[in-house]
Amino acid sequence: MVNTIEVRNVNKIYGNVVKTQVLYDINLSFEKESFNSIIGQSGSGKSTLLNIIGTLDQPTNGEVIIDGVSTKEMNKNQLAELRGAKLGFIFQFHYLLPEFTALENVLMPMKVNKKPITKDVLARANELMNLVGLTDVKDNLANNMSGGQQQRVAIARALMNQPDIILADEPTGNLDSDTTEKVYELLREINRKFKTTFIIITHDRRIAEKADRIIEVKDGKVNVDIKK
Numbered sequence: 001m002v003n004t005i006e007v008r009n010v011n012k013i014y015g016n017v018v019k020t021q022v023l024y025d026i027n028l029s030f031e032k033e034s035f036n037s038i039i040g041q042s043g044s045g046k047s048t049l050l051n052i053i054g055t056l057d058q059p060t061n062g063e064v065i066i067d068g069v070s071t072k073e074m075n076k077n078q079l080a081e082l083r084g085a086k087l088g089f090i091f092q093f094h095y096l097l098p099e100f101t102a103l104e105n106v107l108m109p110m111k112v113n114k115k116p117i118t119k120d121v122l123a124r125a126n127e128l129m130n131l132v133g134l135t136d137v138k139d140n141l142a143n144n145m146s147g148g149q150q151q152r153v154a155i156a157r158a159l160m161n162q163p164d165i166i167l168a169d170e171p172t173g174n175l176d177s178d179t180t181e182k183v184y185e186l187l188r189e190i191n192r193k194f195k196t197t198f199i200i201i202t203h204d205r206r207i208a209e210k211a212d213r214i215i216e217v218k219d220g221k222v223n224v225d226i227k228k
């Protein structure tokens, strides 16, 4: 199996005066096309780890290697380019723009990067709206959609630049259990259909148990790592 992400000897210490070590010598490899869950108590270091994997935050020492390339010496622009080319992010709070429609929100990554909305781009956005089951409401303002619908808009948006890897931090944290189930089925479908690698932080045991792998982080260390 080919690995897409390698986390090597990652430590994270926050603060200069009062130092708090949050991650201790983390070593993890993630296989291409795999569906991984990260669980653990609040404050155990999960988000810090995911942000470091996604190059949104730097480790204090150690490194993250993505598709064989170390991100350690990359500058801000190189990291932004790498994220744009390979990574998609889904957060618990989806950060949609409330005064824009669902479709406009999905197109937002293109607008932000000043890329033209070509026919193909629009077709892709519409295809993604269909995939997430929102075709009928794609012209509604994000503000007027339910929590589950908004989260599906955020998922479509994360898919817009065809990322190889999706990192999700409690993507169903504020949804009811039925909607949670549906959102996970959708993520699984995306994993199978597009061969997208997923790393998902979740507090929902049922969801974690459906993943190919469960990693439990405890006090900044990998406590359990089960592959099915």
Ligand code: ADP
Binding pocket: 014, 015, 020, 022, 040, 041, 042, 043, 044, 045, 046, 047, 048, 049
């Ligand atoms: P989890 O996602 O498991 O809840 P986090 O990674 O968010 O855990 O946080 C781990 C620890 O690091 C917590 O004690 C938190 O307070 C601390 N922490 C997180 N971000 C910062 C920061 N920017 N500065 C200082 N401490 C932080």
